[in-house]
Amino acid sequence: MSLGHRGLRIWWRVRRPTTFGVKALLMHPDDPGKCLVVRHSYVDRDRWGLPGGGYDPKRESAGEAAIREVAEELALTIEEPPTVLRSLTTQLEGKVDNLTIVAARPTSADFRLNAELSEARWVAVDLTELPADAPISRWLKLALAD
Template sequence: MRVPAILLRAGSPFLQLWWRIRKPTTFGVKALLRLPDGRFLAVRHSYADTRRWALPGGGYKPAQETSAEAAAREIHEELGLVIPPDAFQTLSTTITTLEGKHDTLTILTAFAAEDQLHLSPEIAEARWVKDLQELGDGPLSKWLLSALK
């Protein structure tokens, strides 16, 4: 089920407040996608901080799928790209409380075979770039910066 971007934006503050109260344990993935020509993908989400350039990704349940399977699913849902789970390599796994929850976040990377994207309502904008300067002066996600190290 696709949720319209306006509902994602409206619900985001309530979800973040709920996380701060409940402090749930969650699992998430972020994916650094690359093209053979050296470009990588940065996205701006349509909810939360819509100015921040970040990595695509989302949540998952480890009992139901691996982090690589979750990354492949999220990439397909958000961007319309088909990347098999075995194409992903883990860059890092971090435990964070950044959003008020106890989140185990895995950052993975994979090469995309094509650069044609079909954005879901979760993604406000996506750009294939060679360096961060091409994204302008907007804020950058700490996970995007970490993945590019």
């Protein structure tokens, strides 16, 4: 863990901020049996998870944030409003995190990674196409449990 991240954790414990985040379960536009999984380049680099990020609920909804994040991270377009799968609150790291997990279908399967992602791939929703020992994000598991 970096020194900067340790400092943030201490600040979160003192201030106890509230954050809002969204994760997007992207279903393949032509194959409903496949979803897009990603690995981030900046944190938890080995774990397969979902694209997404933070947002300000005063400026956009979780669905709007998911559409924006997917466009920024993967250059994919989502035209239909995302469906909320789950909304939950956690208090990890000394802050209150509100997370919304949505499902959406991009208009194309052709993605382009930005610097936040190190890898992305379309895989079967049962995740059997990933190595058996591959670490999987709990948010990805939760999204696929529905």
